Amino acid sequence: xxxxxxxxxxxxxxxxxxxxxxxxxxxxxxxxxxxxxxxxxxxxxxxxxxxxxxxxxxxxxxxxxxxxxxxxxxxxxxxxxxxxxxxxxxxxxxxxxxxxxxxxxxxxxxxxxxxxxxxxxxxxxxxxxxxxxxxxxxxxxxxxxx
Amino acid sequence: xxxxxxxxxxxxxxxxxxxxxxxxxxxxxxxxxxxxxxxxxxxxxxxxxxxxxxxxxxxxxxxxxxxxxxxxxxxxxxxxxxxxxxxxxxxxxxxxxxxxxxxxxxxxxxxxxxxxxxxxxxxxx
Numbered sequence: 001x002x003x004x005x006x007x008x009x010x011x012x013x014x015x016x017x018x019x020x021x022x023x024x025x026x027x028x029x030x031x032x033x034x035x036x037x038x039x040x041x042x043x044x045x046x047x048x049x050x051x052x053x054x055x056x057x058x059x060x061x062x063x064x065x066x067x068x069x070x071x072x073x074x075x076x077x078x079x080x081x082x083x084x085x086x087x088x089x090x091x092x093x094x095x096x097x098x099x100x101x102x103x104x105x106x107x108x109x110x111x112x113x114x115x116x117x118x119x120x121x122x123x124x125x126x127x128x129x130x131x132x133x134x135x136x137x138x139x140x141x142x143x144x145x146x
Numbered sequence: 147x148x149x150x151x152x153x154x155x156x157x158x159x160x161x162x163x164x165x166x167x168x169x170x171x172x173x174x175x176x177x178x179x180x181x182x183x184x185x186x187x188x189x190x191x192x193x194x195x196x197x198x199x200x201x202x203x204x205x206x207x208x209x210x211x212x213x214x215x216x217x218x219x220x221x222x223x224x225x226x227x228x229x230x231x232x233x234x235x236x237x238x239x240x241x242x243x244x245x246x247x248x249x250x251x252x253x254x255x256x257x258x259x260x261x262x263x264x265x266x267x268x269x270x271x
Contacts, residue, residue: 045232048225060267066196077185085181137175143193
């Protein structure tokens, strides 16, 4: 009995000219909810950048002593800062919900000799850890514990 | 520049991935208290008085682990890499990949600059 055919047995001797075009965002992207959500996920990067640099400034002020720290906290009371932080909180929650949904799907079939846990287990674990860390940090920063 | 970015891809992806995972987990409580509840007066300002805030930031767990500074370093550094990578991705989606070498390098340079600033700010507490 003949063996299986070579996978390239029917391939042309010379490869043909590539006819693929570089990937582009379609002009109608605004009408597609999937692309909109994907781009919104990317756009949260701007918020992370701004929140990161704002927090760096705040911790620098903490290192500069009590007067600088109190001035920094007073600045945060500006309605523009508060509105920005409300937007940032929404962005962070959006990132968490979307990323935690994607995370189990992105797992390899095996990590070394071990298979990763089932998707739902990973999903629930991420939520438990996230909520746990958030509650703990909120309680510590708000002076409820510690 | 693109060749360099490809070489650095594993490091960039590590920082980006941790920026989403750890950065998001730490930022939620931080933004909630420092950015919203405290300025609105829902949290007592004494909770983040200079003495208490400085004490939390420089707290050593069991006297061996500078947990306050480690958490702060992660909170300040990692979101910058998530931000840089996602802004890069968004600019590729809208502007194509021709300028990606320059734009990507610039964004990661900003994240690197911010990371150095953040670590310096945390170390000098």
